[in-house]
Amino acid sequence: MELISAYSVPCFIFIFIIYGFAKKTDIYASFTTGAKSGLESAFNIIPSLIGLMTAIYMFRESGCLELVTRAASPLTDLIHMPSDLVPLGLLRPVSGSASLAVVTDIFKNFGPDSPRGRIASIMMGSTETTFYTVAVYFGSAGIKNVRHTLFAALAADLTGILMSVFLVQFFGF
Amino acid sequence: MMNYIWGGMIIASLIVSVFTGRVEQTAAAAVSGAGEAVNLSISLLGIMCLWTGISKIGEDAGLIRVISKFLSPALKRLFPKLRRDSDAFGSVVMNIVANLLGMGNAATPLGISAVGKLKKLNGGKSSASNEMCMLVVLNTASLQLIPTTLISLRQNWGSASPGAVIPAIWICEICALAVGITMVKLLEKRF
Numbered sequence: 001m002e003l004i005s006a007y008s009v010p011c012f013i014f015i016f017i018i019y020g021f022a023k024k025t026d027i028y029a030s031f032t033t034g035a036k037s038g039l040e041s042a043f044n045i046i047p048s049l050i051g052l053m054t055a056i057y058m059f060r061e062s063g064c065l066e067l068v069t070r071a072a073s074p075l076t077d078l079i080h081m082p083s084d085l086v087p088l089g090l091l092r093p094v095s096g097s098a099s100l101a102v103v104t105d106i107f108k109n110f111g112p113d114s115p116r117g118r119i120a121s122i123m124m125g126s127t128e129t130t131f132y133t134v135a136v137y138f139g140s141a142g143i144k145n146v147r148h149t150l151f152a153a154l155a156a157d158l159t160g161i162l163m164s165v166f167l168v169q170f171f172g173f
Numbered sequence: 174m175m176n177y178i179w180g181g182m183i184i185a186s187l188i189v190s191v192f193t194g195r196v197e198q199t200a201a202a203a204v205s206g207a208g209e210a211v212n213l214s215i216s217l218l219g220i221m222c223l224w225t226g227i228s229k230i231g232e233d234a235g236l237i238r239v240i241s242k243f244l245s246p247a248l249k250r251l252f253p254k255l256r257r258d259s260d261a262f263g264s265v266v267m268n269i270v271a272n273l274l275g276m277g278n279a280a281t282p283l284g285i286s287a288v289g290k291l292k293k294l295n296g297g298k299s300s301a302s303n304e305m306c307m308l309v310v311l312n313t314a315s316l317q318l319i320p321t322t323l324i325s326l327r328q329n330w331g332s333a334s335p336g337a338v339i340p341a342i343w344i345c346e347i348c349a350l351a352v353g354i355t356m357v358k359l360l361e362k363r364f
Contacts, residue, residue: 005336012319016231023234034229037278038222042214049210055182057206062190062199064182095175103326104213112332121327121338125320126345130313131174136281137309138301141288145300148360152306153313156353160314163345173341 045097053101056087060105081165082116084109088123089161093130093154100124115168122164122173127157213326220325228276237279241266251311251354252304261290265308272316284312303361310353315346 020027059065069076069083076083084106091098103120110116130153138146167173190199231237245257245266255262264287271280288305295302301309320342327335 001340002337005334005339008319008339009324009336013227016227016234016236019236019239020230020234025230025234027230027234030230030233031226033226034232034278035222035226037229038225039218041225041278042218042221046211046214049214050207051179053210053213054203054206055179055186057202057209058186058190058199059182061202062186062195063193064186064189067189091178094178098178100213100322100326101210103323104209104330107326107330112327112330113334113337117327117330117332118338118341121323122341122345125317125323125338125342126315126349128313128315133313134309137284137288137312138305140285141292141305143288143292143299143301143305146309147301147306147364148357149301149306149309152310152353152356152360155356156310156314156349159352160345160349163348164341167341167344173338173344 048095048097049101052095052098053104056098056101056105059087079162079165080169082119084116085119085123085165088120092123092127092161093157094132096129096132099129118173119164119168122167123161126164127160130154130157213329216329217322217325220321224275224321225278228274228279231274232271232276232279237267237270237274237276240270240273244270251307255294255304259294261287261294261304264290265304268308269311269316272312273318275317275319275321280312284308303357306361307354307357310357311350314350314353316350318343 017027020030065084065087069086072086073083076086081089088099088102088106091102103124106120107117112118112121130150134146134149134153138144138149186199187196190196241263245262248266248269249255249257249262252262252265255265264283268280268283268287271277271283287308291302291305291308292298295305319339323338324335327338
């Protein structure tokens with residue numbers, strides 16, 4: 001397990017560069033072009049991050065978050081989920097920047113290696129912004145009736161959320 | 174939807190802060206939240222660019238196409254009605270591989286063109302075909318092998334082992350994917 005987590009990132013980079021060499025790609029030019037597009041997308045999320053982190057910090061400081069977590073605690077206690085993670089579970093399918101902001105808030109308050117930090121990490125890494133994806137893919141092709149897509153996708157999200165809690169609370173990840 | 178979530182959170186915070194007597198702290202939180210957002214973006218900037226740069230190398234070298242060849246037999250089972258040599262199936266597989274490799278920039282256009290081609294195969298109807306539902310559900314389940322943004326965020330906040338969550342993320346992804354695929358197959362006859 002430790003081997004996987006320590007070596008996956010370097011292996012990934014190694015394979016890409018070796019493959020680029022093998023195919024005689026102009027790897028440095030490709031890299032800089034790609035990095036430039038990363039710069040653009042990173043800059044593009046700044047406005048929404050500012051808006052959302054402001055809202056989330058206000059939500060925590062005003063005591064609203066505590067009200068929500070206390071209201072949800074009968075349900076979350078049942079599945080051994082720390083109730084601070086409820087906002088993340090609710091926002092994850094809706095907005096990528098909002099969930100990034102919530103994860104940052106959790107890391108800041110509890111640390112990334114705490115049980116809450118680990119659950120938040122796994123939840124964030126194993127689920128996607130479902131509503132956005134469905135809207136982009138079907139919207140651009142002019143599909144109006146999405147049939148069972150949302151239902152199946154949300155069932156998958158719920159599985160990811162529950163599993164991330166169980167893996168940390170019962171299996172020691 | 175974001176209008177209501179964002180606006181609602183701020184209005185609720187302001188109203189509740191009056192009752193909890195935390196108006197000042199809430200106002201201060203607004204300022205620090207906005208500042209923190211810029212810090213976060215700046216600290217993630219380098220690593221995001223590094224990854225989009227690395228994945229562009231793979232894209233330009235044709236890595237997506239090669240891995241697609243390996244994966245297409247397995248993926249054929251999820252799309253039984255699509256011909257394996259069809260244009261639509263090619264886009265579907267390439268979209269999924271781009272997702273696996275974390276090439277968000279490449280995956281979205283490939284996915285959109287795949288849905289467009291599937292629509293043509295479906296006679297241009299405005300209702301989603303079974304194949305489209307499967308493709309979009311696969312896209313809403315995170316398939317990314319290395320969650321790069323998350324790992325750099327963990328590193329930023331001083332994690333002793335930023336990559337330690339990767340195995341758990343894979344287990345979680347596989348479970349979510351299994352549920353998603355099963356639900357699509359079960360529900361496609363009912364809708």
